[in-house]
Amino acid sequence: MKAEIISIGDELLIGQVVNTNASWMASELNAMGVDVVKIVAIADDKSQIIRTLDMASAEADIILMTGGLGPTKDDITKKTLAEYFDSELVFHEPTFEQVKKIFKARNFEVTDVNKQQALIPDNCIPLFNKNGTAPGMWFEKDGKVYVSMPGVPFEMKPMMTEQVLPRLREKFNFGVIYHKTVMTTGMPESFLAEKIKDWENSLPGNIKLAYLPQPGIVRLRLTAKGNNEEELKKIVHTKIGELKKIIGDIIFGYDDVTLEEVVGELLRKNGKTVSTAESCTGGYISHLITSISGSSDYFEGAVVSYSNNVKNKVLGVPEEYLVKHGAVSKQVVEAMATGVKKIMGTDFAVATSGIAGPTGGTADKPVGTTWIAVATPGNVISKLYHFGEHRGRNIRRAALAALEMLRHELI
């Protein structure tokens, strides 16, 4: 089965926005056994949209479009599609209800422009947009499927996962495909590849391995194709069992679970609480933990001690530590962890102190130098890390390393 992705939007063609939608969609389709043969980005331009649809129809069975569905006048996709599929735009009550609901929640009035958002082509299946006002549209023509979705990732992704992919599976027979993604942290891709080389070579022909690296994390995706799901599962799980013997300590979970979810579940299961004291991570660990719904069950709070004054006054880090060892030191980070644990009255605490960069490095402590501590009910441990030169990535990697240290104390 072949698919083509068409991304519509001037912002892509002037390079203002990177097309992350298309790569996410390609990855999802690929995971389902669909070959993406082409990804095209074009302007909000009627004749270009029509030409591209014509060409896509000749090359693919599934054509997925994103973008060009907003309420403003530079968005002409909907009208073009209505024309392309020989349909009339009709008022769609459930869509208008959603427009009103979203506007009401935000305390805005519904205008005439918004009413137009409830117009849809009469021969499409509307796809409910739970996170926005513009619905998706599913068309069928000559055995091929054409889907138009909003370009906002937060609206497109759930529409794709909850409606488009299940409908595609229902309509087409993709064969059996089984995926398992192994989540690892703390080892760079090239190092990991070298370490599991023999294991990778031992994989049977119907199992493909893909390395999917992100800052601080490498996902290993196993894709098995065949006819019998139980057999595929069995062999994949056997191979993962072998993998765990080689790199078990850096595997924190499976199937796109996040480290903050894993740590949260461990805290909940053990009935324990945590707090954070953050210098270089600036509240990012706290943000990750609280991005999980229900985290108030195990998270009390955080102190971001960006200045030495706050480290001393709020967290109780002795001034002599700050003077003698500097803020980025084993002594200070351990005192931060024990300090916040005491103030917040938690069972565990994590603390970070490092040089996020790009400035502030010295010969002794170059940019990327980071101390991380974990205070446990009876102890405090700490570790020195050397990250890179990029501020944003250093913050992300320090936060992941802190959560991973905490995870090891919880298992």
Add this chain to the structure above:
Amino acid sequence: MKAEIISIGDELLIGQVVNTNASWMASELNAMGVDVVKIVAIADDKSQIIRTLDMASAEADIILMTGGLGPTKDDITKKTLAEYFDSELVFHEPTFEQVKKIFKARNFEVTDVNKQQALIPDNCIPLFNKNGTAPGMWFEKDGKVYVSMPGVPFEMKPMMTEQVLPRLREKFNFGVIYHKTVMTTGMPESFLAEKIKDWENSLPGNIKLAYLPQPGIVRLRLTAKGNNEEELKKIVHTKIGELKKIIGDIIFGYDDVTLEEVVGELLRKNGKTVSTAESCTGGYISHLITSISGSSDYFEGAVVSYSNNVKNKVLGVPEEYLVKHGAVSKQVVEAMATGVKKIMGTDFAVATSGIAGPTGGTADKPVGTTWIAVATPGNVISKLYHFGEHRGRNIRRAALAALEMLRHELI
């Protein structure tokens, strides 16, 4: 002048790699006055490459390709191009010298496979690759230019900047293009569109407006085309002056500046400091502020008071407020702001308390209900917001609203 970008590589079609090359190239071309009409990603497949080149030739004057030039067997671009442009592959001595030099530096032996990298089509202008082994190739046919470059960004970018763009400028006469992006926050796209409708209709024909929405932010991008840069600048700035009279209060900056950068600059300029007390935003405001290098000049720290206990014990919020009004209330959020301002000894402080969701809402205070306070040197102000139902979005929007409230106190 029209251009098309063709990105070649299976890794793009399975979603393993995001096509950042294409958006970077598009941005460079656009800045030079070239319209990118299409970006296409295709596989390392001979017939697909030829079909795509045929179509591109019909739509564009400049066709830039990346990828498919490495030494491994899936890279067939070079052979396909030689065939497409009716040329023979010939051995190119300077390229072989570069291959040998790079391999020597990495302590690798030169193999027969590498020798093939020095083969180039006899009718192309080779483009030296200072960071890799595969040269770029510049072809001309029927007045159109076709350039093939390596896919590795680190090799492609200097080749583009130092060789391709100067050669294009030499060959073609590009008009002048001028961009200006207006950053707004706090008003949804559709509402904004309604409000500036008359202004938008008053724009001259050579100025295009694009709405580029993100959660909590709408960017308004003006693109002007003409022959005289000074004239374009003048008219764009005049139109922006008019726009400021209509929506000046929600414009926080220009050209992709972030709200945290703007607030940081205002604090620095005024010689003031800030701290945050965060409940529903969970440290995200602190994270945004500290994502800016040099923020330690004006940011002291934060208290994430996720539990009522921390609100009371650490921030000094009176227990009776929490009992009588609840954590999500004017009284509590104002006490949080004044509390953290005092503890951290800052001039300003912001505080948030809300129901991020998806659980925890009540009839009185549904998910999305959020109180935000700003403590100034002599006062404390607060405001009630109603965001949506999505946790991540609510956190992001609450943080932006808090920074925007702080910005208004600083100007």
